[in-house]
Amino acid sequence: DAGVIQSPRHEVTEMGQEVTLRCKPISGHDYLFWYRQTMMRGLELLIYFNNNVPIDDSGMPEDRFSAKMPNASFSTLKIQPSEPRDSAVYFCASSLQGTLRQPQHFGDGTRLSIL
Amino acid sequence: AQSVTQLDSHVSVSEGTPVLLRCNYSSSYSPSLFWYVQHPNKGLQLLLKYTSAATLVKGINGFEAEFKKSETSFHLTKPSAHMSDAAEYFCVVSDRGGADGLTFGKGTHLIIQP
Numbered sequence: 001d002a003g004v005i006q007s008p009r010h011e012v013t014e015m016g017q018e019v020t021l022r023c024k025p026i027s028g029h030d031y032l033f034w035y036r037q038t039m040m041r042g043l044e045l046l047i048y049f050n051n052n053v054p055i056d057d058s059g060m061p062e063d064r065f066s067a068k069m070p071n072a073s074f075s076t077l078k079i080q081p082s083e084p085r086d087s088a089v090y091f092c093a094s095s096l097q098g099t100l101r102q103p104q105h106f107g108d109g110t111r112l113s114i115l
Numbered sequence: 116a117q118s119v120t121q122l123d124s125h126v127s128v129s130e131g132t133p134v135l136l137r138c139n140y141s142s143s144y145s146p147s148l149f150w151y152v153q154h155p156n157k158g159l160q161l162l163l164k165y166t167s168a169a170t171l172v173k174g175i176n177g178f179e180a181e182f183k184k185s186e187t188s189f190h191l192t193k194p195s196a197h198m199s200d201a202a203e204y205f206c207v208v209s210d211r212g213g214a215d216g217l218t219f220g221k222g223t224h225l226i227i228q229p
Contacts, residue, residue, distance in 0.1 A: 004158070043159075043205070043219045091158055103149060104217075106158030 002026070004107035006092050012113045018080040021110045024073055025094030033104060034067055034077050035091040043091075049075065082114045117142045119208045121220035129228045134178075134193040136223045138206035141187060148189045149207040150180055153222075159205060165189065176200070201227045 005024040013019055025032045033048040047057040052069045060067070064083070069075040079086055089111050093104040122137040140146060147166045151159040163174025170182045176199075180191045189206060206220040 042221045045217065093158070103161040103164055104159075106151075106160070108156070108158045111156075 004092055004094055004105050006090075006107035006110050008110060009108065010111045010113075012115065013082060014115050015083055016081045018078065019082045019086075019112060019114075021077040021090050021092075021112070023075045023077070023092030023107060025075070025092070026105055027073065029094035029096055029105070030072075031095045031104075032069060032075050033093040033095075034075070035093065037089045037091060037109070038087075046077070084114045087112055087114045117146065117208050117218050119206050119218050119220040121204075121206050121223045123223050124221065125224045125226065127226040127228060128196050130198055131195050134191070134196045134200065134225065136191040136204050136206075136225065138189045138191065138220060139187055140189060140206070140208045142208060147209045148180075148182060149209075150174065150178070150189075150191050151205045151207060153203040153205065155202075162191070162204075196225075196227050198227050198229065201225055 004026055007022045011019060030051050031048060034046040035043050036046055037043045044059055046059045047067045048055055049069045052072060064081060065079055067077045077090060089109045091106050091109045093106045095104045096102045119138060119140045126136060128134055145167055149164045150162040152162050153159045162178050163172045163180055165172045165182045171179060173179045178191055178193045180189050182189050203222045203224050205222050207217060209217045
């Protein structure tokens with residue numbers, strides 16, 4: 001089992017640039033989640049998908065953030081334009097369809113630094 | 116509404132001594148409760164989960180947790196700490212079965228002294 005795969009692991013870019021984070025969920029999982037982790041705010045749910053359809057994006061901070069899931073094996077989180085306050089670790093997680101009391105499986109994260 | 120409070124931001128124990136990480140929750144329904152561990156530069160890994168079966172739950176790496184409804188607690192314990200246990204631990208509650216029903220605690224940083 002390959003687990004959830006995120007890329008890149010680290011990203012450093014200047015403010016104003018577009019940033020794209022990528023995620024491959026575990027094969028067969030129907031739910032995909034994007035989280036952001038910072039020291040100040042802890043772990044925050046940004047958006048989640050069920051069967052490739054966005055269900056709840058209320059955690060997305062503002063219009064500069066967007067997420068897509070074009071197929072069951074791939075998702076992107078895009079920030080355009082990026083700002084220094086977007087610096088954080090971004091995690092992708094997936095889980096099996098069901099009651100969602102199923103545990104979520106996390107990737108190793110993308111550490112994003114906006115200069 | 117649901118919430119979870121991890122009572123200690125940092126816990127320090129000596130290697131070989133017991134570990135206790137405290138978690139209290141509030142929930143309008145019958146909750147599911149999870150403990151996750153995060154090692155440096157890694158994602159969160161599930162340690163154990165409670166979903167209304169046995170109240171004493173055993174997880175990986177010798178950890179266990181006891182669900183106490185009367186105290187609204189789900190404390191994580193381990194009889195003997197190992198250096199490899201040093202990490203961040205998160206208590207998570209879900210009471211509606213929906214993804215937006217997942218609430219993460221702020222985390223407890225476990226330090227193991229040699």
